[in-house]
Amino acid sequence: MAIEHHGGPKRLARFSATIKPGTSVHWFLAITTVLAGVAGYMRYPFAFVMSLLLFTILWITPIVEANKLEQGLQVATNDVIIELMKKREEEATPNS
Numbered sequence: 001m002a003i004e005h006h007g008g009p010k011r012l013a014r015f016s017a018t019i020k021p022g023t024s025v026h027w028f029l030a031i032t033t034v035l036a037g038v039a040g041y042m043r044y045p046f047a048f049v050m051s052l053l054l055f056t057i058l059w060i061t062p063i064v065e066a067n068k069l070e071q072g073l074q075v076a077t078n079d080v081i082i083e084l085m086k087k088r089e090e091e092a093t094p095n096s
Contacts, residue, residue, distance in 0.1 A: 015077050019069055021062040028058050 032055040039047035 015073075015080075017073055019066045021066070025058060025062055029055065032058060 032051050036048055036051035036055060039051055
């Protein structure tokens with residue numbers, strides 16, 4: 001994800017962030033996939049369903065958390081932009 005403000009040549013700030021799950025999440029997804037495959041092959045329906053449920057939870061949860069983090073970063077970035085614009089306006093207006 002990249003959050004950028006293209007303000008032209010007099011840009012006040014630029015912000016970018018990359019949001020991705022850790023490597024442990026990838027490992028757990030791989031392990032639960034193998035577990036589901038083995039449980040399905042061995043004809044253990046309860047273990048198969050539970051491992052698929054765990055896989056689904058591990059797939060969806062990082063996406064939801066990344067979306068929350070993105071919203072928080074956008075709010076923080078907007079707050080910084082507002083403060084920088086106020087400072088720019090104060091510097092542009094001459095004091096009486």
